[in-house]
Amino acid sequence: MPTLYEKLQHARSEEDVKDIYIKALGLKSYTKGLIDIRTDEIWFEAKEGGKISSYAMFTQLLHYVQDALNKGEIIPPFLAVIDTEKAALMKTADVLPLLKKKSIKWGKSASQYPKQALDEVSAYIGAYFISFKISSHEQEFIQAVKQAIQTGEIIRAQITPDNLKQVFDKWMIMIGREIIGVNEEDYALLFFADVMNDGTLSTHEHLPAELIYINNQPAFSLYQKVYKLNNKEGYRQFWAIYHRPPDTEYRNYLLERRDSLIPLDERSFKGAFYTPLNVVDAAYNKLTEVLGKNWQKNYIVWDMCCGVGNLEVKHSNPRNVYMSTLDQADIDVMRATKTCAAAYRFQYDYLNDDITDDGKIDYSLTNKIPESLRQAIREGKKILVLMNPPYAEAASSVNEESKTNVAKNKVSSLMMNGYGSATRELFTQFLARIYQEIPTATVAIFSKLKYVNAPFFEKFRNVWKAKYLGGFIVHSKAFDGLKGDFPIGFLIWDTKVKNKINEISVEVINKDANPIGEKYFYCVPNEKMLNVWISRPKSNELEVIPLTNALTPATKKDFKTWSDNALAYLTAKGNDMQNANSTYILSSRAYGESGGIYINPENLWQAAIVFSVRRLIKPTWLNDRDQFLQPTGELTDEFKHDCLIWMLFNGSNLTASANDLEWNGKKWSIVNHFIPYSEEEIGAPDRFESDFMVQYLKKKKLSKEAKAVLNAGRLLWQAYFSTTDTYRTCEELKLNRPDVGWYQIRNALKKRNESGDYLPIDFSEFEQVYKELTVKLQPLVFELGFLRES
Ligand SMILES: C[S@@+](CC[C@H](N)C(=O)[O-])C[C@H]1O[C@@H](n2cnc3c(N)ncnc32)[C@H](O)[C@@H]1O
Numbered sequence: 001m002p003t004l005y006e007k008l009q010h011a012r013s014e015e016d017v018k019d020i021y022i023k024a025l026g027l028k029s030y031t032k033g034l035i036d037i038r039t040d041e042i043w044f045e046a047k048e049g050g051k052i053s054s055y056a057m058f059t060q061l062l063h064y065v066q067d068a069l070n071k072g073e074i075i076p077p078f079l080a081v082i083d084t085e086k087a088a089l090m091k092t093a094d095v096l097p098l099l100k101k102k103s104i105k106w107g108k109s110a111s112q113y114p115k116q117a118l119d120e121v122s123a124y125i126g127a128y129f130i131s132f133k134i135s136s137h138e139q140e141f142i143q144a145v146k147q148a149i150q151t152g153e154i155i156r157a158q159i160t161p162d163n164l165k166q167v168f169d170k171w172m173i174m175i176g177r178e179i180i181g182v183n184e185e186d187y188a189l190l191f192f193a194d195v196m197n198d199g200t201l202s203t204h205e206h207l208p209a210e211l212i213y214i215n216n217q218p219a220f221s222l223y224q225k226v227y228k229l230n231n232k233e234g235y236r237q238f239w240a241i242y243h244r245p246p247d248t249e250y251r252n253y254l255l256e257r258r259d260s261l262i263p264l265d266e267r268s269f270k271g272a273f274y275t276p277l278n279v280v281d282a283a284y285n286k287l288t289e290v291l292g293k294n295w296q297k298n299y300i301v302w303d304m305c306c307g308v309g310n311l312e313v314k315h316s317n318p319r320n321v322y323m324s325t326l327d328q329a330d331i332d333v334m335r336a337t338k339t340c341a342a343a344y345r346f347q348y349d350y351l352n353d354d355i356t357d358d359g360k361i362d363y364s365l366t367n368k369i370p371e372s373l374r375q376a377i378r379e380g381k382k383i384l385v386l387m388n389p390p391y392a393e394a395a396s397s398v399n400e401e402s403k404t405n406v407a408k409n410k411v412s413s414l415m416m417n418g419y420g421s422a423t424r425e426l427f428t429q430f431l432a433r434i435y436q437e438i439p440t441a442t443v444a445i446f447s448k449l450k451y452v453n454a455p456f457f458e459k460f461r462n463v464w465k466a467k468y469l470g471g472f473i474v475h476s477k478a479f480d481g482l483k484g485d486f487p488i489g490f491l492i493w494d495t496k497v498k499n500k501i502n503e504i505s506v507e508v509i510n511k512d513a514n515p516i517g518e519k520y521f522y523c524v525p526n527e528k529m530l531n532v533w534i535s536r537p538k539s540n541e542l543e544v545i546p547l548t549n550a551l552t553p554a555t556k557k558d559f560k561t562w563s564d565n566a567l568a569y570l571t572a573k574g575n576d577m578q579n580a581n582s583t584y585i586l587s588s589r590a591y592g593e594s595g596g597i598y599i600n601p602e603n604l605w606q607a608a609i610v611f612s613v614r615r616l617i618k619p620t621w622l623n624d625r626d627q628f629l630q631p632t633g634e635l636t637d638e639f640k641h642d643c644l645i646w647m648l649f650n651g652s653n654l655t656a657s658a659n660d661l662e663w664n665g666k667k668w669s670i671v672n673h674f675i676p677y678s679e680e681e682i683g684a685p686d687r688f689e690s691d692f693m694v695q696y697l698k699k700k701k702l703s704k705e706a707k708a709v710l711n712a713g714r715l716l717w718q719a720y721f722s723t724t725d726t727y728r729t730c731e732e733l734k735l736n737r738p739d740v741g742w743y744q745i746r747n748a749l750k751k752r753n754e755s756g757d758y759l760p761i762d763f764s765e766f767e768q769v770y771k772e773l774t775v776k777l778q779p780l781v782f783e784l785g786f787l788r789e790s
Contacts, residue, residue: 004138008084014048021082025145041149042078050085053518055122057081063110066099078148087141090129098124126515156243162296164316168261174234179227188261190220196245203245275310275388278513283490284314290470290492299384300376304350309339322373324348344370351409359414361437380440388446389427420459440496449489449625455526467497472507475621485621530628531575534606537563537598545668546591550654550743551734553663554591563598567673570607571596578624583614584652587670605640612643613786616778632785638703645706656741658734672741682717688739708769719761720745
């Protein structure tokens with residue numbers, strides 16, 4: 001009899017998927033229609049394939065729920081989403097507060113949901129639905145649905161050998177710390193009294209502690225003494241999550257683990273770059289989802305950069321765990337705090353120890369690795385490498401730790417032939433040695449995402465191959481000591497299967513480790529990146545003044561080359577969102593920006609597009625590592641001209657005209673070629689040196705949005721020429737020529753407004769029409785393929 005999963009693999013259409021689930025779940029009375037499967041108890045949204053996230057599917061389903069709510073129709077107690085790979089279930093009541101606010105702007109139909117609706121729903125529902133990977137958890141899903149229909153409840157989480165430590169830690173926070181007057185060493189006893197009880201009866205007769213009720217309120221008795229709870233809300237919440245008592249098959253085993261349950265002193269596990277314990281919890285949940293519920297029994301775990309052991313404190317079977325780290329002091333802390341006492345804990349420099357001069361591993365060099373671990377490696381046993389390696393890169397400022405000698409270790413010099421620039425990164429050095437030393441390992445690693453999608457890691461991806469099993473990203477701010485807003489990945493790889501890293505989908509969790517959505521990362525060959533799409537004119541012999549801003553000369557003497565017929569200079573550092581903020585244009589060479597591009601009449605249209613697509617989408621921690629790609633859609637003239645106008649009136653158009661800029665012992669002029677108006681149109685008192693932009697735009701048919709921006713801009717330019725600025729403003733903005741640029745115009749007008757000595761200039765009309773052009777262009781960044789939808 002094929003399993004549900006096997007049947008789903010043969011589904012050819014969404015109809016097939018629905019029918020297969022209807023059969024597997026034994027649904028009797030249902031209808032199919034707009035709501036894919038509708039029963040009195042559950043509404044289902046179904047999809048063929050596994051590419052659409054549960055969040056997106058729930059967003060569609062909630063559109064129908066909202067409709068029904070608005071019309072006063074009956075809604076079911078449960079909602080479910082199903083596809084070929086996964087399923088998820090949620091109580092409708094949990095999401096009603098969101099729907100009742102009526103703040104979400106739904107699309108025309110359920111499937112045309114706006115991104116904003118998806119974001120709002122995702123941020124809310126993440127904590128409420130339970131997901132099931134059908135390949136490993138189909139029975140659990142079927143059982144959960146049946147139970148929901150029968151009892152009106154979603155199955156609560158079971159307490160098992162795998163999550164015992166996680167459950168205990170959570171119990172300590174929600175219940176243990178609320179018990180008045182108990183000794184530290186007795187918590188485990190009270191925990192078991194609470195767990196091994198179905199709420200009325202205890203599973204075992206002679207446990208030292210007992211759960212009792214005083215006036216219907218839970219309390220504990222231990223050695224003839226009664227312990228009451230200070231606050232009962234945590235108790236209620238805790239038992240809303242977990243099911244008790246545990247399955248009969250686990251009970252005795254769980255009781256035997258009593259000695260390993262020591263309340264965590266969180267202080268020992270805090271500090272820069274260490275994995276916060278709520279993020280460790282999320283990692284363990286992901287490992288259970290990906291590797292199955294017995295992973296702690298089935299896999300030997302080795303963390304070779306364990307620090308003081310944060311990643312292992314949630315492991316319930318430490319006898320299966322090997323923990324090594326660089327500093328003996330960290331091992332000493334673990335001994336003192338009794339962290340994972342049953343694990344093997346030893347000092348080991350993973351990037352230098354036991355590496356021979358020809359880059360091979362020889363454990364006899366230090367004899368630090370326990371024989372049992374050597375044997376497991378030799379015999380190809382199931383080994384899970386679980387780690388959060390140091391992040392430092394040679395010449396990087398992310399992590400102060402070991403920065404200076406990053407490149408000078410044995411792994412980088414003897415084991416990383418062919419890895420390209422990944423040789424300079426500590427975390428890829430760890431990955432490279434593991435790849436050689438334990439070629440069949442499953443690797444679960446916290447790290448930045450550059451190895452997955454950054455162009456300069458292409459060589460790494462040609463060598464290091466593995467099958468992606470699953471993972472999540474979390475905000476860098478969840479970690480103490482990390483500066484910036486970017487995603488940190490926890491990705492699980494099977495290195496036995498040598499697949500080239502392609503695209504991966506990850507769950508998104510926020511700073512508090514709550515799930516809020518799903519996202520894709522794509523790995524695209526370098527030749528498809530936007531930074532190689534634009535033509536790059538060569539430099540010539542002409543010397544110009546290097547600038548650090550619109551009008552500020554550099555203090556040093558390099559970066560002074562120019563190019564034939566160049567009109568301006570575009571800086572476009574890197575190729576990903578994290579560098580988007582460094583996109584701007586100047587009338588002269590930008591100092592220190594080596595990746596910049598000369599703009600001439602031929603590549604101006606491309607420069608305008610590159611500038612715009614890099615600036616149109618707001619950088620966030622989630623899109624921070626997304627790469628800009630070459631367009632895949634047709635670039636219409638309307639789009640090209642819209643981008644040009646958008647660039648000319650953007651705050652990062654720093655082109656300007658000025659005389660007498662002092663640099664290198666001489667006076668220099670810079671000329672602005674980007675004024676879209678003639679002298680007459682805007683009432684200029686004198687001739688502009690360049691009328692390039694007026695001529696360029698002459699025969700172009702502009703969209704109504706672009707025209708509106710030009711019209712509103714003209715009023716501002718006219719306002720500028722309607723009076724003269726103060727001496728101070730003229731000096732500061734170098735207003736010593738009539739052909740000043742947008743940067744000078746808008747800043748001069750703002751200064752007038754601030755002074756209160758001039759008639760106020762109203763920017764609101766300009767801002768409104770510029771926003772309309774922005775809103776028009778933003779979706780095209782994705783539709784034309786410059787960025788991929790997440
Ligand atoms: C980012 S911290 C993570 C610590 C801990 N595993 C956690 O997740 O909280 C990286 C750890 O790697 C250790 N480390 C750095 N270089 C190492 C090396 N060559 N061999 C082993 N450990 C190293 C550091 O001392 C530090 O404890």
